[in-house]
Each structure stands twice: as structure tokens, then as C-alpha cells.
Amino acid sequence: MTAMARYNLEKQLNILEYALSSLWRRRMKSLSVLLVFGAVIFLLASFQMVTQALSDKARQVLAHTPEITLQKMSAGRQEGIPLAYRDKLAGIFGIRRVVPRIWGYYFDEVRLANYTVMGMAVDEMPEGARLDTALARGTMPGPAEQGRAVIGSSITNALDLAGRDTFSLFRPDLSLKSFVVIGEFSRDTDILTNDLIVMNLADARDLFGIPGGLVSDLCVYVANPTEIETIAKKISDALPSVRVLTRPQIQKTYQAVFGWRSGFGSICLLSALAAFVILAWDKASGLSPEERREIAILKVLGWETSDILAVRFWESVIVSGLACIIGMTAAYVHVVYGAASLFRPVLMGWSVLKPDLHLLPRLAGGDILLILAFTVIPYLAATVIPAWRSATVPADSALGG
């Protein structure tokens, strides 16, 4: 190391040491700035982590949905689709299988919660056997298993099923239909299955009172996933009154929902950050008489303006670095161990039964850089730039008259 490099290194280490001692001397002020800044970073990082984790989870779960879903529309509303439409699709090349599905919402007046009920023909689905892998226990109900159901994790608590495995739901004519729980969805799939009750097609038809020959939608599985759009167009041509939803469209809708919600939240949080930066700027622009005196003394003792700016810079780096570590660690703990409880009302579900999610936050290098760009850099700018004015306090103000 050259003498000049050694001199510069020692000088910066000395200035860093002075910055640390300066922060310690003003420890109450430093601590309050650290806590407020840490809280802002915590909110931003939590939001980013939750959004990423939810998007990842939605992507994973939606990967197993049908490639194309068909729904019959009338006057802009969905109505039952005839099973006979399957015959009209038989001639379209590339369709592997068409599977009927009945689904709807069941409003529980006692608990004031909506459950999602789905009747599936598991035996007809290409991935029918693999669906069992989404279960924490049990198997999916087969076509011959009447009165059997698989439930999401929140349903157990909502229906108060502890210690028993039967429950009943009302048909439209208010007669009761009983079910035996034969399986429970894994919590990894909570984002889609939390409030879900799955049964076979006949039970769902019975529960909702849907006439024979009609279902809620038809799930179309294709042989070649790259042909989804082409096949969807052919179906649209063959069945003009049918709404054709492709898997990529559904995935985009989910992404847009999370994107909109996270965007809304981000705007609120960035406003808070902007307020903090303005406050930091304001505080850094003004100097107390003690601070003016200290700067004047240092200048008389041979400190240059750049040395005093370096002290301010290191103070800001230390505060923002610590705030980042504290904020991001707290955000990780909040998302992993606290299930992102602060943001659940904003980011998740429309049901009264909010999923009890176990998220694994993903924070890539790009996300960390983004958080640093939105927090540390504005803070450094807000504290170091106005410090220039402070550092130009004339040295002679330390002398008497």
C-alpha cells in the first residue's frame, strides 16, 4: 500500500471513528431516527416480501389448473353450461380431455363466512391422481363416494370440526346434506384452498340443486400447451356464447390483483418514506448552536469542509445501514413467523376466512437493491447534501469578539 493510500485509509477510519462517537453522543436523537427509518424499511421490505411470496405461491398452485376453462354467459352473467357441449368440442384437434366441474359459494349464516364448494370428476381429470399430492392427509373423493369431502385448512376451524369428521350444509330447500371429511388440503396450497370444500360432481349438484345436464364450467385439457391459444380460438368459434378462459389469462389476472394491491400499498408506503426523507432534509439543513460551535472548533483545529461532510456521510451510512439490517430482519420475521399479519387485510382474499398462510419470503438481489434505492439513497441525499451548507460555518465563529 502506498503512503498516500495508507494516509487516506487512516484518515477515513479516523473520521468514521469520530462519526460513531458523534452518533453515540447524540444517542437519543440517533436512536429515534434509526427506529423511524427502520420502521419505514420494515414496512417496505415486508410488503415486497409478501407480494413476491404470494405471486410465487399463486404461480406454483395455478400451474396445475386446466389449460382452458369454459363458462356459459347470458346477459353478462355466468350460468350453467350444458354437458352436451362436450360433443361439440369433440371435433377440435388437440383437445386431450374435457372434464365437467360444478362450483359455487356457500354462505354460512352462522359464521358469516363464504366457503367455496367445488364438485370435481377427479377420475376424469388427467392429473386426478396427482391432486392427492396437494392433500396433507386422505384422498380426493371418487365418483362413487357419496357424501365425502376434502376441506381446506380454515374450514376445520370454521365448522368447529375438532374431534369429529362430519358436517352438514343446507341445500336450497333448507334440507341438510351431511358430509364425511376424508381429506384435508396441505397448508402450502392455502392461497387457493383455504376456504375450499371439494366433493364429487353428484354431491355438488345435489347441494346446489343444479339440474342434470348442466355444470358450472368445462375444463379443457390440451395435448400441447403451446397450442392453448389456438385451441381457445377454435372453441370460441365453435361455441360463441361461451367464455373461454386460458390458464395464462387466469395467471395474469392473479398477478394483476396482487400487482394492483401491492402497487396501492407501495404508494402509501412510499408517501411515508417521502415524508421521512423531507423530515431528514429539514433536520439536516438546520444546525443547533452546539452543532455550529462544534463545526467551527473543528475547522479552526484544521478540519476541512470535506472532512466535516465525510463525518455527516459516515453518520448517514451507519444509520441507514443499521436501519436496513433492522428493517429487513424484522420484515423477514414478520412475514415468516407473523404470517405478514399487518398486510393480510390488504393483500389477501375476499373471503371472511383469511388464509392462515405460511409464506417463505423470496428477496432477490434486485429486490434488495430496489429497497436500498428507495430508502438509503434518498436518506443519504437528504442528509449529506444540506450538510454542505452546515459544513461551511465560518471557522472564526469559534473565536471571541
Place this chain on the structure above:
Amino acid sequence: MLIELSGVSKTYNQGRANEVRALSGIDLGVEQGSMVCLKGPSGSGKSTLLAIIGCIFPPTSGRAAIAGRQLARLPDRFLTLHRRETIGFIFQRFNILPELTVLENITLPLLPLGVAPKERRQRAQELLERFGISHRAQFPAGQISGGELQRVAIARALINNQPIILADEPTAHLDTNLSREFMEIMQQLKEAGKTVVIASHDPVVFAHPAIDRTVTIQDGRIHVP
């Protein structure tokens, strides 16, 4: 001459409505190893003259040469660098930072010079021992007595072994005993070859036998009786 001023004037806020002429036509020479007192009432221009000698700012007009370097037209950065090497300051009320320890206060001038912590401590320790306050090294400066504070201020002015010591009203807030003690230390420094300039209107200072010359400043000019 270590300090040589010729026709030095200083005007604050030149050309503005609040223009103040603080010094006019000052001619002053101070030889190396001598002790000079700048005497005069408050507002007479003593501190301004001290600030020019201390390379804090250059004069508005006239020539000022400190330790062989002409100050006029010297950029602020070079004034600072020259001040670091040449001038040790002792302020009125000593201007010690009370939250820092005695040791930290004394070593403040060494931080921007890139002096390593070990050497800083070593140099400060030598001065603390010389002035009999080594037991106070780790005390916060705000918790020591006035006499100790005075010695800390002197130690800080000597830490970089500068040839010129400037003191601005150093005894203004000291009792007579401490003022005498201060002058004894200044005498020792003079005997060690330092050039000492003290701005003061305290008789303990200007009447001290170690003072080689007293210069009276009045209304920004040297007053010749």
C-alpha cells in the same frame, strides 16, 4: 520574522449595507520564539487580527506572511492545510467539546491528518503527563475542573507540535491563580522555542514578565501611545 504583517486591513461584508471595517493598516512583525500580547477592549479587532495570523481567513488588503507563506489569494483549502501545520489554537472558554473525553478532545486535530489511533494516544499521553492530568484521560471533558480544562486546551494546541501558539482571551473566565498558572505554561512554551501570540486585556497576561511586547489595538488600528 515568523509572523509578518504589512498594511493589513480586514473588512467584513465588503460592499454591502452592513459593511464593517475591523482592521486598518496593521503593521506587525513577530520573531520566532517570542511572546506577544495583543491588548485592547472588546470589539477592538484583536480576534480578527488573531484569525488572520491563524490563517482562518486572509486579509482584505495588505500582506500577511505566516511561517514564510503569503496568505493573500491563498485558497481556503490551503489556508486550512497551512493552519494545521503551523498554528496551535487556544480559545476563549477553551472551546472543549464537553461530551468527548479529555483524550478525544486533545487528539481532535490529528484525526484529519490520518494519524493512527496508537500514535494519537501516545502523543496525547505524553502531553497529559507533561501537564499532570494523565489521570483524567478517559474523563468526559465536561466533568473536569477549570484548571484542568485549561491544560487540556493547551495540550490540544500542542498535539501537532506547531511552531506558533495563538491564544484568544485565554484567561477571560479564569481566576487570578489559574491565569498565572496559564502564563507560566506559556512561558515554558516560549522557552521551548514556540512563538506565542495572546489576545487579552487581562493585566495578568500583558504585565507578565515573559511577554516580550504588548501591542495595543484600538478601533482596528495599532495604537501608539
